[in-house]
Amino acid sequence: MPHAPYLSLAPDADKAKDLGQVFTPEWIVELILDKVGYAGKRALEASILEPSAGDGAFLAAIAERYIKAAKRAGWSGRKTAAGLARDITGIEIDGELCARCRERLDAVAARHGLPKVAWDLRNEDALLAKGMRRRYDLVVGNPPYIRIHNLAKNVVRYLKANYEFCSKGMIDIHLAFFELGLGLLKEDGALCYIAPNMFLRNSSNKDFRNHLVRHNLLDDLINFGSHMVFQGISTYSCIATLRKGKADGAFAYHVYDGQRVVHANDIQLADYLDRRFVFASRREAAFVRKRQSGKQLQSIASVQYGLATLRDRIYVCHDARPVPGKSDLVDFHGHPVEKALLRDVVKGSRLFESPKKVRKGKMLFPYRQEDGRWRAIPEDELRRAYPKAYQYLLLNREELELRDMDRGAQWYEYGRSQGLQSIHRPKLAVSSLVNGRVLFTKLDSKTLVYSGIFITGSPQNLRQIAEVLSGRDFLQYSQIVGKDMRGGYKTISSGIIKQYGLANEKRAA
Numbered sequence: 001m002p003h004a005p006y007l008s009l010a011p012d013a014d015k016a017k018d019l020g021q022v023f024t025p026e027w028i029v030e031l032i033l034d035k036v037g038y039a040g041k042r043a044l045e046a047s048i049l050e051p052s053a054g055d056g057a058f059l060a061a062i063a064e065r066y067i068k069a070a071k072r073a074g075w076s077g078r079k080t081a082a083g084l085a086r087d088i089t090g091i092e093i094d095g096e097l098c099a100r101c102r103e104r105l106d107a108v109a110a111r112h113g114l115p116k117v118a119w120d121l122r123n124e125d126a127l128l129a130k131g132m133r134r135r136y137d138l139v140v141g142n143p144p145y146i147r148i149h150n151l152a153k154n155v156v157r158y159l160k161a162n163y164e165f166c167s168k169g170m171i172d173i174h175l176a177f178f179e180l181g182l183g184l185l186k187e188d189g190a191l192c193y194i195a196p197n198m199f200l201r202n203s204s205n206k207d208f209r210n211h212l213v214r215h216n217l218l219d220d221l222i223n224f225g226s227h228m229v230f231q232g233i234s235t236y237s238c239i240a241t242l243r244k245g246k247a248d249g250a251f252a253y254h255v256y257d258g259q260r261v262v263h264a265n266d267i268q269l270a271d272y273l274d275r276r277f278v279f280a281s282r283r284e285a286a287f288v289r290k291r292q293s294g295k296q297l298q299s300i301a302s303v304q305y306g307l308a309t310l311r312d313r314i315y316v317c318h319d320a321r322p323v324p325g326k327s328d329l330v331d332f333h334g335h336p337v338e339k340a341l342l343r344d345v346v347k348g349s350r351l352f353e354s355p356k357k358v359r360k361g362k363m364l365f366p367y368r369q370e371d372g373r374w375r376a377i378p379e380d381e382l383r384r385a386y387p388k389a390y391q392y393l394l395l396n397r398e399e400l401e402l403r404d405m406d407r408g409a410q411w412y413e414y415g416r417s418q419g420l421q422s423i424h425r426p427k428l429a430v431s432s433l434v435n436g437r438v439l440f441t442k443l444d445s446k447t448l449v450y451s452g453i454f455i456t457g458s459p460q461n462l463r464q465i466a467e468v469l470s471g472r473d474f475l476q477y478s479q480i481v482g483k484d485m486r487g488g489y490k491t492i493s494s495g496i497i498k499q500y501g502l503a504n505e506k507r508a509a
Contacts, residue, residue, distance in 0.1 A: 348452005
């Protein structure tokens with residue numbers, strides 16, 4: 001059973017990283033409450049839950065709105081206090097924060113001259129509350145965002161076993177809070193969270209997106225794009241409003257321009273094609289649909305992600321140099337390794353040293369070709385034939401064994417087998433980072449690629465694809481469908497490239 005605090009509003013950098021603890025700005029709190037219509041008469045009629053209460057940013061604002069509505073309705077102080085205790089629930093696992101939250105709520109009540117309120121504030125783990133019998137009209141909040149490597153193993157096991165949206169692939173704990181909140185809503189209830197916007201596009205979150213579409217839940221979406229909402233936290237955020245019992249099959253899509261929230265489009269759920277939304281204006285969405293029509297790039301080439309070692313700093317060296325007097329050895333991070341076990345490599349996210357010079361390094365490649373396939377060199381043979389490289393890997397074995405590797409892989413292999421069989425061909429290496437242009441370069445069959453995308457195909461098709469990648473249409477397409485990054489950058493996936501249509505694209509200016 002997991003028992004580790006998930007969310008706090010305390011400004012502690014380490015807790016922000018390890019426990020998902022961040023501030024919720026006041027204007028975000030107010031915007032979320034507006035989105036679910038929590039004001040006036042509605043506030044007095046609706047039950048509301050905050051499952052990650054922290055020190056009470058949401059609950060204090062909820063209490064303020066409730067009390068003001070009660071005063072306008074002519075309620076007595078005693079009736080108001082009873083209503084606050086009955087209609088508002090908060091859950092917070094961190095005992096210290098829960099106490100601070102209670103103090104904050106007591107201060108709100110005292111400021112309005114109310115008698116003592118028996119707040120329904122629970123010092124519990126919300127993710128263990130899935131079996132609660134009570135159902136709420138509204139669920140709001142800022143679920144914790146914790147990177148998977150900061151989650152305890154018992155928490156990961158619990159989430160996989162108990163939450164459908166976390167049962168496959170990478171664990172995103174905020175999806176468990178979405179699932180929890182939806183499960184605790186009444187049949188006509190609404191949920192509104194601010195959360196990382198990765199679930200809008202990541203392939204690992206497709207089951208969650210499919211659920212939203214299948215059950216017609218998505219009602220309103222504010223995408224903050226590359227604008228950082230949380231001070232000092234590099235998280236790309238959105239505000240998602242989910243509503244049960246919706247009649248229409250569309251949701252309002254808004255963007256944030258740095259000053260205000262602007263309505264961009266009403267997006268039809270029927271346009272959710274191939275497990276992907278196009279979050280854009282009407283004009284941009286029409287352009288993307290046109291660009292994805294007809295014969296697609298994936299029909300003439302293979303588009304894949306580069307090699308994934310899961311410990312690049314161990315397998316890759318960009319300042320490797322010959323060992324003096326030893327023509328068969330290379331200095332690799334201060335250790336001699338056999339030159340024969342190294343391959344030239346480029347990093348897809350940083351292809352060039354200068355505008356015309358490809359940045360190459362060396363990569364340990366503990367594989368050999370056998371029966372037409374690339375397989376790991378057996379450990380005994382690796383030790384015998386490449387003793388220096390084996391010793392280097394052995395020095396790093398403890399860290400290498402910490403990786404979440406493919407099943408059956410040896411400790412010295414790459415963490416994933418992706419691209420291993422197809423990368424040994426002439427190719428285009430493509431940076432997944434896009435700004436003013438799409439960066440790519442042509443590579444020979446012997447040069448490897450990591451941290452990026454590579455495309456293989458016939459020489460003629462690679463020439464055609466190089467023209468496409470240089471074109472204005474592909475740049476515009478990438479800037480619309482790519483994922484937001486800081487500084488105006490976008491990231492593009494292999495799927496985005498695969499789905500690009502080849503007909504009538506404009507060439508580079």
